[in-house]
Amino acid sequence: MDETFEIEAAALAQVLDELDYFQILKIGQTAGPSEIKSAYYRESRAYHPDRFYQLPNADLKESIGRIYKRINEAYVCLRDDVKRPKYLADISGPERQKKLRFVEASEQEMKKDKEQEIGTTPQGRKFFMAGLSDMAGQRFAAAERNFKMALTYEPNNPNYKAKRDEAGKLIKNDMTVR
Amino acid sequence: MAEGEIAIGIDLGTSYSCVSIIENGKPVVIPNEWGERTHASVVSFLEDGTVLVGNSAKRNIITNADNTVYSAKRLIGRFFFSDEVKKAQAVMPYKIIEGENNSVRIQIRENVYSLPEISALVLKEMKSIVENYLGHEVKKAVVTVPAYFNDNQRQATKDAGRIAGLEVLRILNEPTAAALAYGFGKEITQKIAVYDLGGGTFDISVLEIGKDVFEVLSTAGDTYLGGDDFDDRIMTWLADDFLKKCGIDLRLNKYCLQMLKEASERAKIDVGRDAVAHIKVEGICQDPTGKVMDLTATLTEAEFNRMVMDLVQRTFKVCDEALQSARMTASDLDAIILVGGPTRLPIIRTSVKHYFQKDPMAGIDPDEVVAMGAAIQAGSLMEAKSEHYLLDVTPLTLRVGTVGGYTDKIIDKNTPIPIERSKSYTTNRDGQDKVKIRIYQGESNKASECELLGEFEFSGFRIAYRGEVRIEVTFEIDTNGIVHVTAADVETGQKTTTTIRLSSGLTEEMIRAAQAKTAATQLARGAAA
Numbered sequence: 292m293d294e295t296f297e298i299e300a301a302a303l304a305q306v307l308d309e310l311d312y313f314q315i316l317k318i319g320q321t322a323g324p325s326e327i328k329s330a331y332y333r334e335s336r337a338y339h340p341d342r343f344y345q346l347p348n349a350d351l352k353e354s355i356g357r358i359y360k361r362i363n364e365a366y367v368c369l370r371d372d373v374k375r376p377k378y379l380a381d382i383s384g385p386e387r388q389k390k391l392r393f394v395e396a397s398e399q400e401m402k403k404d405k406e407q408e409i410g411t412t413p414q415g416r417k418f419f420m421a422g423l424s425d426m427a428g429q430r431f432a433a434a435e436r437n438f439k440m441a442l443t444y445e446p447n448n449p450n451y452k453a454k455r456d457e458a459g460k461l462i463k464n465d466m467t468v469r
Numbered sequence: 470m471a472e473g474e475i476a477i478g479i480d481l482g483t484s485y486s487c488v489s490i491i492e493n494g495k496p497v498v499i500p501n502e503w504g505e506r507t508h509a510s511v512v513s514f515l516e517d518g519t520v521l522v523g524n525s526a527k528r529n530i531i532t533n534a535d536n537t538v539y540s541a542k543r544l545i546g547r548f549f550f551s552d553e554v555k556k557a558q559a560v561m562p563y564k565i566i567e568g569e570n571n572s573v574r575i576q577i578r579e580n581v582y583s584l585p586e587i588s589a590l591v592l593k594e595m596k597s598i599v600e601n602y603l604g605h606e607v608k609k610a611v612v613t614v615p616a617y618f619n620d621n622q623r624q625a626t627k628d629a630g631r632i633a634g635l636e637v638l639r640i641l642n643e644p645t646a647a648a649l650a651y652g653f654g655k656e657i658t659q660k661i662a663v664y665d666l667g668g669g670t671f672d673i674s675v676l677e678i679g680k681d682v683f684e685v686l687s688t689a690g691d692t693y694l695g696g697d698d699f700d701d702r703i704m705t706w707l708a709d710d711f712l713k714k715c716g717i718d719l720r721l722n723k724y725c726l727q728m729l730k731e732a733s734e735r736a737k738i739d740v741g742r743d744a745v746a747h748i749k750v751e752g753i754c755q756d757p758t759g760k761v762m763d764l765t766a767t768l769t770e771a772e773f774n775r776m777v778m779d780l781v782q783r784t785f786k787v788c789d790e791a792l793q794s795a796r797m798t799a800s801d802l803d804a805i806i807l808v809g810g811p812t813r814l815p816i817i818r819t820s821v822k823h824y825f826q827k828d829p830m831a832g833i834d835p836d837e838v839v840a841m842g843a844a845i846q847a848g849s850l851m852e853a854k855s856e857h858y859l860l861d862v863t864p865l866t867l868r869v870g871t872v873g874g875y876t877d878k879i880i881d882k883n884t885p886i887p888i889e890r891s892k893s894y895t896t897n898r899d900g901q902d903k904v905k906i907r908i909y910q911g912e913s914n915k916a917s918e919c920e921l922l923g924e925f926e927f928s929g930f931r932i933a934y935r936g937e938v939r940i941e942v943t944f945e946i947d948t949n950g951i952v953h954v955t956a957a958d959v960e961t962g963q964k965t966t967t968t969i970r971l972s973s974g975l976t977e978e979m980i981r982a983a984q985a986k987t988a989a990t991q992l993a994r995g996a997a998a
Contacts, residue, residue: 332682332858339858340887340948344638344850356887360945363885449936 297351300338304354311382311391312365320379324370331366338362368393408450415444419451422458431461476609476638476851478843479595480646481588481626483542483695484668485810486510487837488595489844490603496650496841496848501598502994507836508598512590513537514577519993522594531727534562536577538587540697543669545584545629546622546974548921549573553693562723572974583975585625586983589632594992596633610635611847613839615670616642617690617864619910620922620952621974627949628975632983638850640949643667644674645685645861646842647808651833652678653845653857659803660686662791664821664829665839666784667809669695673788675795675802684860687794687883689787694780696737696811702776703733707748707766715762717754725754729764736768741814744770774816781820788824794883805829808838860885863946865920870907874916879944882912889945893959896938903928904940908954922952923974927965930958940965 313320316330338359346352368374374393381390410416422437438455445451478496480487485507489498500506501523509527514520514536521529529537540557547553549567558565568574568583575582592612599607612630614623623640630637644663651661658679665672672690676683707729708719719725732750739746750764792798807829811817821829849856862883868876869892880890894904904927911919931938939959946952956965975983 332679332684335682335858335860339860341850341858345852360887360889363888364890367881367884367888 296337300351300355300358304357307357307361308391311387312369312378312393315361315365316369322369327366327369331362331370334362335359364392410441410445410448410451412444415441415448415451417441418444419454422454426454426458426461431458434458435462474851475603475607476611476847477596477599477607478646478840478845478847479592479610479612480643480837480840480843481542481591481595481612481614481629482510482667482839483540483670483697484510485836486591486595487840488598489837489840490599491844491848496653496844498837498840499599499602502601508591508594509539510542510588510591511537511539512541512587514580515993519991520590521993522590530562531724531731534724534727536563538563538575538577538582540669541575541584541587541591543697544573545588546619546625547573548621560726562727583979583983585629585632585975585980586987588626588629589983589987590990590992592630592633592635593987593990596635597992608634608636609638609847609851611639611641611843611850612637613641613643613646613843614950615665615667615690615692616644616672616674616688617670617692618950619865619920620950621920622692623949623951624974627951628980631980632987634984634988638847640951641843641846641859642672642674642685642688642861642864642950643839644672644688644808645676645683645859646840646846647806647833647838648674648676648678648683648685648842649845649857649859650838650842651804651806651830652683653842656680660797660801661804661806662788662802662825663806663808664784664788664812665808666811666817667695668811669697671695671784671787673784673791675791675797681857682860683857685862685885686797687791688862688864689791689794690864691783691787694783696809698780699737699777699811699814700730700733702780703736703768703773704729706768706772706776707733707764710766711753711764715756717756717762719754719764722754728753732764737773737811737814740768740770740773741816744815746773770815777816781816785820785824799825799827802827806833806838808833808835810836861948861950862886863888863950865910866912867944867946867952868909868911868914868916868919869944870909870916876909876911876914876916876919878914880946884946886946886950887948889943891941891943894940894942895936896933896940897935899934900932901935901938902930902932904930904956906942906954908944908952910952925954925956925967927956927967929965930963931961 316334318326318330338355340356340359343352343355368378378393410419418437418441422434425434425437435455435458438451438458442451478489487507489496498506505524508523511526512522513526513529513533543553544557548571550571554573564576566574566576573584575587596607612626614626627637627640644665647663660677663674670692671694674688675686677686712718719729728750732748736746736748746768748766752761753764754762756762805825805827812835863886864882866878866882867880868878871877907924908922909916909919910922913919930940940956941959942956944954
């Protein structure tokens with residue numbers, strides 16, 4: 292195997308987590324489906340693990356394996372009409388660094404997040420919503436009471452706790468200002 | 470290449486197996502000493518401790534029924550509580566028992582065998598056929614599996630190879646192997662479908678092949694549908710008829726059942742070739758007065774086609790699914806490749822032609838093409854540089870168990886492999902020192918409708934308040950389609966120790982013990998069929 296490739300592969304493996312999928316496949320963000328496919332074939336030709344099956348250098352073999360898995364990951368996302376626009380928006384936004392690897396929130400996760408936000412019990416939700424309207428009306432002491440009530444129904448809800456603490460701080464601030 | 474540095478390609482089938490190597494740059498099927506090119510995947514344990522494998526062992530299904538194992542591939546990698554195992558217990562003459570961790574074991578006289586050990590004996594026979602032909606030892610192999618095999622079944626097949634004394638270079642999907650054999654050395658760019666109806670399983674794969682690239686676009690299958698099911702239909706027909714005429718149910722006796730099964734398989738082949746089968750089994754049973762009875766029947770093609778039509782239709786439902794996943798219609802395809810013995814049946818050929826609106830490719834041997842593809846892949850993995858690239862996919866969605874018996878998707882089906890995906894978990898109790906996850910494969914979000922791969926337990930991370938420890942679990946599917954799970958503490962990067970708590974697989978010690986046992990087992994040489 293030629294030395295330049297070896298150096299290139301090692302360098303690529305180093306920076307893998309800083310590249311977006313377009314950079315992994317070495318294509319522009321406007322590339323069409325046929326361009327994506329031929330880029331995928333081109334990169335597969337270069338990095339397919341079968342080519343390096345007999346490679347004695349275990350570290351390099353591991354690096355190539357990591358690169359190739361990322362090439363597959365990039366291809367899966369970019370060839371998909373639904374995932375690709377979302378991904379492009381993700382990496383063009385302020386959280387680019389966190390979203391270089393496509394994350395698909397599952398339905399259950401989304402439902403769970405929603406539930407965590409406003410609660411899973413009717414009473415908890417009622418007091419939590421009341422607390423939120425107190426916050427909006429700057430009635431921080433009332434808000435804290437409502438969040439505490441909500442917490443008696445759902446003691447493990449992290450969102451309730453965060454809001455209670457937030458209200459608590461605002462009460463103190465209120466007092467110091469006065 | 471040094472002597473011994475050859476890798477063989479093995480098609481380990483439900484009913485028949487085949488072995489191939491590369492000679493002068495081309496794959497060739499290696500026959501055994503009697504010129505047989507395919508070998509029944511049957512293992513018969515003889516009284517003297519030796520073991521007979523292949524077509525001569527198949528003849529023992531009736532005479533040495535209790536000690537002759539066939540269709541082991543239907544059971545490999547399955548849990549003891551699965552339906553397939555229950556079904557096998559009812560019809561198989563050999564004894565199927567429960568091993569540790571819900572695994573399946575076969576009892577032969579006082580010995581107990583795991584399924585990988587049984588398959589290892591078939592693989593050992595394939596290995597020795599090549600060794601006999603070449604005059605030296607071979608140590609490496611590519612072994613094929615149905616594309617729709619799950620992780621448990623792939624892992625068990627890989628274990629079987631190791632137990633047989635082979636280094637398994639790759640677990641290769643059967644339809645992919647067939648496509649490789651078809652496209653190898655041809656400068657073609659085509660979209661093809663491989664319709665693979667074997668003895669026990671059905672697979673369909675849609676591929677795009679270029680001059681050096683073989684990309685699987687989608688795969689779908691049914692691991693409960695194969696030629697055996699066609700035999701079963703004939704069996705039911707024969708048995709019902711016999712019951713009506715003579716008042717005796719042949720299915721109640723396992724020996725009669727075996728004779729019936731053998732007659733049915735022969736009838737299926739005859740009716741496919743000659744459009745009619747004359748079935749005659751002399752002395753199939755005795756009536757209550759001790760009179761020996763014969764079974765005679767005539768099966769016409771029309772009758773046979775009526776019996777199996779729903780099975781044939783089932784394969785096309787699976788084809789619909791594969792085409793849909795590949796975002797194609799039948800008319801987009803340039804070629805259809807038929808694989809597996811049952812595809813010789815006219816009913817299959819005409820139905821396939823009708824469904825795809827295209828004649829299936831001629832000149833491809835459906836019994837040998839998979840082994841040849843495996844040999845090509847074996848050869849290319851042995852070379853320093855591959856001339857072609859197989860871009861294969863995972864057939865089933867990988868999932869993790871969540872609360873309330875549900876599952877969450879991790880890696881979608883038809884995702885190219887190798888691939889990995891990570892997911893973060895946090896502890897939900899103060900001082901929690903273990904995180905347990907269950908992994909599944911399947912297309913339902915209900916855990917009970919998916920195949921359980923195993924339960925992993927992670928420990929060795931920091932002990933802290935709930936929610937403070939984040940554990941990143943990485944799921945990887947390798948080029949063999951085998952799943953690996955590792956976990957690390959996000960903050961410290963410390964890899965955790967992983968224990969697999971529930972698994973039908975074999976431990977390292979069990980594999981080593983089986984290797985020694987298999988190496989010591991003498992393969993008897995039978996006679997030509």
